Amino acid sequence: MLDVSTIVSQLMQAEAAPLAKYDQKTASYQAKLSAYGSLSGAVGVFQASLGGLTKATDFKALSATAGKPEVLSASAGAKAVAGNYKINVSQLAQSQTLTTPGIASNKSSIGTGAKTSISFQFGSVSGGFGMAGTTMAANIARDGISNGSLTINGTAIATDSTTTSARALAEAINSKSTTTGVTATAQPAATSASLFANFGEVTTGADGGYTLSVGGVQLAAQGANVGAGAGLTAASIDTALTDPSTVLTALTNAGITISGTAAGGDLKFTRADGANLVVEEKVTGSPAAVTGGIGNGGGEVNGGSSATAVSGISLSSTDASPITIAGSNPTVAGLTAGTGGTYLGGTFTQDANIASGIVTIDSTNNSLEGIRDAVNKAGLGVTATIVSDGSANPYHLVFTSNATGANSSMKMTLSGNDTDPPDAALVDMLSYDPSGAQKMTQTTAAQDTKLSVNGIAVTSHSNNVGEAIQGVTLTVTQTGSSTLNVSKNTGTVKSNVESFVKAYNDLNGTLKKLTGYNADTKSGGALQGDSTAQSVQAQVRRMMTSTISGLSGNLTTLGSVGISFAKDGTLSLDSSKFSKALETSFDDIGALFGAVGRSSDTLVSFTSSTSATKPGTYGLTITQMATQGAMTSAAAVPASTTIAPNTTWAVTLNDGTPSNSKNTANVTIPAGTYTAAELAKVMQSSINGTSAFSSAGSAVTATIDTDGKLVLSSAKYGSASNIAVSSTSGTTTDSLFGGATPAAGMDVAGTLGGHAVIGTGQTMTGLAGTDVEGLKIEITGGAIGDRGTVSFSQGYAYQLNNLAATMLSKTGQITSRTDGINKSIKDVAKQRDAFADKLTGIEARYRAQYSRLDVMLSQMQTTSSYLTQQLASIAANS
Structure with a gap:
């Protein structure tokens, strides 16, 4: 029998020989595909190294270092200027907080539930915050104020028997202002306007005498033996007080002013400094020697008189926070024990740049919790919370402005619905107008950040202070003094350039390995002779050896900053030359690497460009300003x-x-x-x-x-x-x-370099297909007509980044080449599969043929055996 399987297997080995060629083709394509993967990766890494170099602003970054970081920190932008600064922070910005009086329940309804709108407005407040005391007790002019009678914000005010006037008390309070945070002003002391309402003609007997003085200044005097019709009268006093008058001059020098007239019965004397003002009549002689004078209009006997005008004080909180009054007897100073304070004669000026809002309260939400939730849901720039102080009426509604700064003070006005008035209970609890009713207590005042930079005073609504130093943003965290050093961030720039040089050398090494020939191994790279790889290498090299157009000055090539090619094709950096360029031409280096747009008009600014924008200088004409x-x-x-x-x-x-x-x-x-x-x-x-x-x-x-x-x-x-x-x-x-x-x-309209543009608002963009395609500028002011020029240049990093992006794009040459190789691999696979299918048929045919031959041989063998037997039998029988 035939070994059909062995025979067919050997025949099929010969028939399948072409499959190896298909596998070889596939392996060759896969090797190229892998090589392009390496090339694509190298180009991607190279492109990534350009990230910190493509914008000219990347080269203008400066570092800002504070001497005392606990006081402030800072960041410097492109417009910053290197320098050293001394900064003193005297006040931090804060937001205002208002607190309602306490009530027993935070869930119970307040008022009748009448529909009431609460309007929140924000602005600045002028006028002092504090307390206006009442007129002090009359006996202090004689006895003074005993020590321990008054404390302010926990600090005892030193008083004694010499503290006999509002002026003296104010001086005692102000001596402690550093501790208390409170200053005092004495209110003017004024005589009663009715003091001279019943002034009788003064007559004097044979031994009589009369003098009238105010604040130690003698107004009038009368000797003995002056009878009726010739004595001192109210009209005589008015004459003495008529300018020019030595009496009037003396009063003025003593700080005393007058109003009204004695004849009119409303003569009033006022002393602005708050010192006590004494009006005194002195008489001499026998008991009945003088008649008339103050209060003696009927000619009654005058035994002499003295009236002392005592005033009070006003307190002002230096930071507009509540003032706490205590002590053994504060009422003697005209003050009431407790904590409080309001704006005295304040005015509110709304800031139109801070959004205002209105929230409506009715029977569905007229509890503390309901008002809190309504305010917070409305997003008015105010946060409402409820605080419990543990007292009999513990619950307070607290409103805090979300913004800091003196311009974020709140004004809360309540109004009704149509002709209906607002709910009276809500008005009594929530109204707050610095120039009017202040039903809530200000627990924290809105205030600005205050600081000085090299001695120049600066204020800011926020603790993030921008542009106090051009291009620098300060973040202040506490009061105090610190230095600030703003310096060129040359270290980052140099590091970015070094990364660029290394990435290029890595790319160059990858290309050299893929396209070169290794004499030691006598083998070529996977992309040796490949036109796409050679094109990539040539384009990058050509771009890096060209001169950047559109730049002025000496920095127009890589070599001008110490970057050059060695004989082996690698890139090297002359650190000394580069450092010198950083030192002398820091800003120009940015233009050498990045995309730069400049305008000759300060109201025209470069915004952006695209890879299609061509370098050049273009005249700008405006035919329509944006409105x-x-x-x-x-x-x-x-x-x-x-x-x-x-x-x-x-x-x-x-x-x-x-x-x-x-x-x-x-x-x-x-x-x-x-x-x-x-x-x-x-x-x-x-x-x-x-x-x-x-x-x-x-x-x-x-x-x-x-x-x-x-x-x-x-x-x-x-x-x-x-x-x-x-x-x-x-x-x-x-x-x-x-x-x-x-x-x-x-929209703005005009032309750029004579080319048509698209105007969108204040932005002008060059049309596709023109030299200014994708060049975007913003015109923020000025007039129509010729507006100077806009210049644009593309530095090395910007151009190389665009080139790499194009190469790696879906339609780029590397992607197209890898797509072609993948297609070839698929085509070879299809051809191999088709040939493999053909081999299956050939094998079947061989197997059938040899199987029939095997049967035929078996039959012939059987016939041969039969014939041999027959022949042997014949031979045996013969």
Whole structure:
């Protein structure tokens, strides 16, 4: 029998020989694919090394180091200037906190539940914060104030028998102001306006005499034997006090002023410094020798008199925090024991740049918890909390402004619904107007950060202080003094350049290995002779050896900063030369590596570019400045405008085509009477405080123009900028704007280097297909016409980054080549599979043929055996 399997196996080995060629092709392609993976990785690493070099601003970074980091820290931007600064922080910014009086329950209803709107406005407060004392006890002029009678903020005020006037008490308090944080001012001492209401003619007998003095200044005197008709009268006193007068001069020198007249019965003397003011009549002679004078209009006998005018004091907290009064007898000083304080004669000026808001309280939420939750949900820039002090009426509602700074003080005004008044209980608890009713207690005052930089005073609403030093942001954390060193961050720049040199050498090494020939192993690289790899190598090398166009000065090549090619094709850095370039031309190095745009017009700024933007200098012409959408009242607004309660307007801001309902919101305008300037601030802060606009980044500015008209403008520029208002309830928009028609904004328009551009708001972008394609600039002001030039250059890192990005992109040459290799691998696989399928058929055919041959041979063998037997039988029988 035949060994069919062995025969067929041997035949198929010969038939399958071409499969090895397919495998060899696949292996060759896979080797190239792996090589391109290495090349792609090397290009990617090289591109990553350019990250800190592509923007010119990367080279302008400076480091800022504080001498006392516990006082402040700082960061320096591109506009910063190297230098040393001395900084003294005297005050940190803080937010205002207001606290309601305590009540027994935080869940019980307050008031009747009448619908009440609470308007929150933010601004600055002027006027002292403190306490106005009452007139001190009259006996202090004689006895003084005993020691221990008064303490302020826990500090005892040293008083004794010599503390006999408001002025003396103020001096005692001010001697402790460093400890107490409180200063005192003596209120003016003034005589009663009715003191001279019943002044009788003075007559004197044979031994009589009379003198009248005020504050030690003699006003009048009369000797003996002056009868009726010739004596001192109220009119005589007025004559003595008529300018020019030596008496009047003496009073002025003593700090005493007068008002009214003796003849009119309302003569009043006032001493501004708070020292006691004594009005004294002295008489001499027998008991009945003098008649008339003060209180003796009927000619009664005058035995002499003395009246002392005593005043009180006003206290002022240096940081506008509550003042605590205590002691054994503070009432003798005209003060009441306890803690408190209000703004005395304060005024509130709203800041239009801080959004205001309104929250509504009714029967569903008129408890402390309900008010707290309503305020916090409304997002008004205020956080409400409830604090319990453990007393019989422990629960206090506490409001804290979310913003710091003196301009973030709160004003809370309550109004009713339509003609209904606000809930009286809520008004009595929550009203807070620094210039009026202050029902809550200010526990922390809004204040600015205060510091000095090299002796120059600086204030900031925040503890993050920007631009006190140009390009530097300070973060202050405590009061104190510190130095600040701002220096060029040359170390980072040098490190980035060293990384760039290394990454190029790694890329060059990878290319050399992949495309070169190894004489030792007598083998070529996987990409030897490959045109794509050679192209990558040539493009990178050509770009790095070219000169950067559009730059002025000596730094236009890599060699000018110490970066050069060695004979073996590697890149090297001359540290000494590079360091010198950093020292002398720090800013110019940025242009050598990154993309730089410059404008000759200070109101035109370079924003960005693309890889398609061509370097060059382009003339800028503006034919249309960008404008804002605005609405201007038809006539000047009156000096005083009253906004009715429950005034709501529908405001549409920056709407598009088709219109979107999200661009319209109902805005509530706080009720009140406003000047024109105040009205503009209220409008701006109310609209900007609406969450629908603030969350979308939309805002308005409100101003009174030179014609006295109210102007509402969208903060946005361009054709997408527009504003419209309509009435919903309360004061109508027509009553303010007189049916004026809004005007939509316009985009900037013009040309750049004579090329067409696209204007969007204040931004101008070069059109595709032009030299200025993708060049984006912003025009923030100025006029139409020629606006100078815009120059643009592309440094090495910027160009190489774009080149690497192009090579690695989906349509780039490396990606295209790897895609082609992958396709070839798939094609070979298909061919191999087809040939393998053909081999299966050949094997089947061989197996069938040899199986039939095996059967035939078996049959022939059987026949041969039969014939042999027969022949043997014949032979045996013959």
